[in-house]
Amino acid sequence: DSGVTQTPKHLITATGQRVTLRCSPRSGDLSVYWYQQSLDQGLQFLIHYYNGEERAKGNILERFSAQQFPDLHSELNLSSLELGDSALYFCASSVASGILGETQYFGPGTRLLVL
Amino acid sequence: AQTVTQSQPEMSVQEAETVTLSCTYDTSESDYYLFWYKQPPSRQMILVIRQEAYKQQNATENRFSVNFQKAAKSFSLKISDSQLGDAAMYFCAYRSGTYGGSQGNLIFGKGTKLSVKP
Numbered sequence: 001d002s003g004v005t006q007t008p009k010h011l012i013t014a015t016g017q018r019v020t021l022r023c024s025p026r027s028g029d030l031s032v033y034w035y036q037q038s039l040d041q042g043l044q045f046l047i048h049y050y051n052g053e054e055r056a057k058g059n060i061l062e063r064f065s066a067q068q069f070p071d072l073h074s075e076l077n078l079s080s081l082e083l084g085d086s087a088l089y090f091c092a093s094s095v096a097s098g099i100l101g102e103t104q105y106f107g108p109g110t111r112l113l114v115l
Numbered sequence: 116a117q118t119v120t121q122s123q124p125e126m127s128v129q130e131a132e133t134v135t136l137s138c139t140y141d142t143s144e145s146d147y148y149l150f151w152y153k154q155p156p157s158r159q160m161i162l163v164i165r166q167e168a169y170k171q172q173n174a175t176e177n178r179f180s181v182n183f184q185k186a187a188k189s190f191s192l193k194i195s196d197s198q199l200g201d202a203a204m205y206f207c208a209y210r211s212g213t214y215g216g217s218q219g220n221l222i223f224g225k226g227t228k229l230s231v232k233p
Contacts, residue, residue, distance in 0.1 A: 058220060108158070
């Protein structure tokens with residue numbers, strides 16, 4: 001158990017819908033990273049938050065957004081869902097902002113299926 | 116942009132034997148970190164080992180060790196005394212050590228699926 005929690009574990013929804021994925025980092029960790037794992041794209045970085053502020057964006061679609069709250073949990077919002085958004089979404093947390101090369105610990109992931 | 120390449124989509128090893136998984140990367144940075152993550156059928160991403168580029172000594176964690184060749188930009192993972200529980204996807208990952216670079220996110224290879232035969 002990495003100490004990172006993600007809810008829900010599974011999500012099935014229809015095209016055009018909107019969903020919210022939730023992540024709680026390890027106690028004391030200030031950074032949250034979101035990654036998407038799909039068969040065709042592999043593991044891709046989406047977005048990074050540090051202590052409530054957005055730090056970096058990767059291959060995140062405009063239909064996707066995220067935020068980190070004062071209690072440091074984070075939510076990833078996916079809207080206007082398409083079949084191709086079906087994937088495993090991971091969040092990872094680390095203690096600092098990333099410049100120290102600190103290890104990222106991954107949550108169990110949320111498996112999203114868009115029908 | 117940095118890239119990570121794992122040229123072996125699948126590997127197989129006999130239980131108790133040794134296997135080496137390959138990883139190469141491309142970067143113009145001198146300061147960075149390298150990782151191996153394991154993803155078993157449960158899909159959980161588990162850190163296996165990490166290596167700081169500024170360290171010449173190869174990292175080891177019990178049965179897992181790396182062969183880090185900075186000049187060749189190679190970072191292979193050796194698993195000794197393979198066990199059935201080692202069967203998983205293994206991902207090599209790169210992380211910039213330069214502030215203002217990729218801001219600390221991981222860049223992953225495509226993965227190597229390791230099977231362990233009893």
